[in-house]
Amino acid sequence: MKTLHLQYFAILREQRGLTNESMQTNASTPAQLYEELKCKYQFSLESEQLRAAVNGEFTSMDTSLSDEDEVVYIPPVAGG
Amino acid sequence: MSEESFQLSEEVFIPKEQAKLLCDPAAGGYCAFEGWVRDHNEGRPVKSLEYEAYPELAIKEGSRIIKEAHKKFEVLGANCIHRTGHLQIGEIAVWVGATAKHREEAFAACRYIIDEVKSRVPIWKKEHYEDGNSGWVRCEHCAAHEHSH
Numbered sequence: 573m574k575t576l577h578l579q580y581f582a583i584l585r586e587q588r589g590l591t592n593e594s595m596q597t598n599a600s601t602p603a604q605l606y607e608e609l610k611c612k613y614q615f616s617l618e619s620e621q622l623r624a625a626v627n628g629e630f631t632s633m634d635t636s637l638s639d640e641d642e643v644v645y646i647p648p649v650a651g652g
Numbered sequence: 653m654s655e656e657s658f659q660l661s662e663e664v665f666i667p668k669e670q671a672k673l674l675c676d677p678a679a680g681g682y683c684a685f686e687g688w689v690r691d692h693n694e695g696r697p698v699k700s701l702e703y704e705a706y707p708e709l710a711i712k713e714g715s716r717i718i719k720e721a722h723k724k725f726e727v728l729g730a731n732c733i734h735r736t737g738h739l740q741i742g743e744i745a746v747w748v749g750a751t752a753k754h755r756e757e758a759f760a761a762c763r764y765i766i767d768e769v770k771s772r773v774p775i776w777k778k779e780h781y782e783d784g785n786s787g788w789v790r791c792e793h794c795a796a797h798e799h800s801h
Contacts, residue, residue, distance in 0.1 A: 581706050582776035583788045617791070625774075628708045644706060650789040651703070651734055651775030652687045652746050652766065 573598060574639040576605065583647050588613050602626065602643055603633040617647055658714030658769075659733045660705050667747050674729040679751035683758035685766050687746040689739045693789070697782035703736045703745065706774040710734070717768040725761040727752045732765055734775055 576599075579592045588609075599605035602624035609615060623646040624633050630646075637643065667686060674682060689701050714732060721730050730750040739745055746769065750761035769775075777789045 579706070581774070582704050582778070583791050585704075625706070625709055628712070630709070630713075644709070646706065646709075646774050647776060647788070648790040649770075649772065649774055650777040651705075651773050652770035 574637065574641075576637060577640070577642045578609075579642065579644045581644065581647070583617065584615060584645055587615050600637055601634050602631070602637065602645070605637065605643065606633070606645060621648055622646060657718040657731050658711055658773075659731075660707055660710060660736050661733050662735075662737050664743070665733055665735075665747070667744065667749070670731060670733060670747060671749055674731060674749050674751045676728045676751055678753065679728050679758075680753050681755035681758040682749065682751045683755065683762040684747065684749045685762050686744050687766070689741050689743045689745055691741045693779055696779075698741070698779050699782050700741065700780045701739045701745070702778040702780065703734070703739065704776050704778070705734070705736050710773050710775055713773045714769060717765055717772065720768070721750065721761045721765050724764065725750075725752065725757045727757055727761040730761055730765060732769060734769065734773070736775070 573596050575594055575596055577594045580588045580590060585591055597605060599608055603619055606619050624631050625644040625646060626635060627642050691698055718730050721727055728751045732748045734746045748762050748765045750758045752758040778786055779789060780786045
């Protein structure tokens with residue numbers, strides 16, 4: 573088990589009803605963790621639509637997560 | 653290149669004041685782009701827009717884009733500001749300014765920056781429609797999902 577710190581933005585923030593939380597998980601990649609979250613909180617976006625950021629930098633959805641990592645999922649962006 | 657070449661702003665800003673920061677006696681051309689909040693999208697009347705950013709990474713990625721513009725084009729200066737929060741029709745959502753010796757480079761850099769910012773920087777836009785509904789842009793399916801509850 574590791575502890576991960578999540579921040580939520582935009583549609584994910586609304587669907588989760590929170591801006592951030594910490595959680596215990598066995599998930600070893602952002603992709604695995606998202607499947608867990610999607611199921612638990614009924615997120616409407618598919619994993620393929622998201623990018624992941626770990627500790628403030630873009631990363632692959634298949635990167636290895638470590639204890640105390642900060643994870644953010646990035647829905648399709650729409651600035652401008 | 654200044655550290656604050658890409659900024660997020662919760663407050664209204666004045667493009668003219670931003671342009672002054674780019675003043676350079678070596679510049680022969682200044683090109684700017686302003687993105688405005690428009691009153692419709694894909695056939696739906698829009699009342700207002702809400703912009704949300706992941707500030708830490710938005711500033712990092714935005715600054716990288718500006719740096720790339722400096723490398724690709726012979727710009728003398730380039731800055732970008734993106735608004736966050738609730739914006740009304742006609743407000744400036746994003747501003748890009750670039751200066752160069754000649755106009756070609758200023759135009760090209762300005763175009764490059766706005767295109768990359770729109771596709772790469774973690775900023776999201778929620779449209780509030782005239783009919784009272786709302787939805788996150790590029791997330792149509794999820795918007796429908798939201799409204800079904």
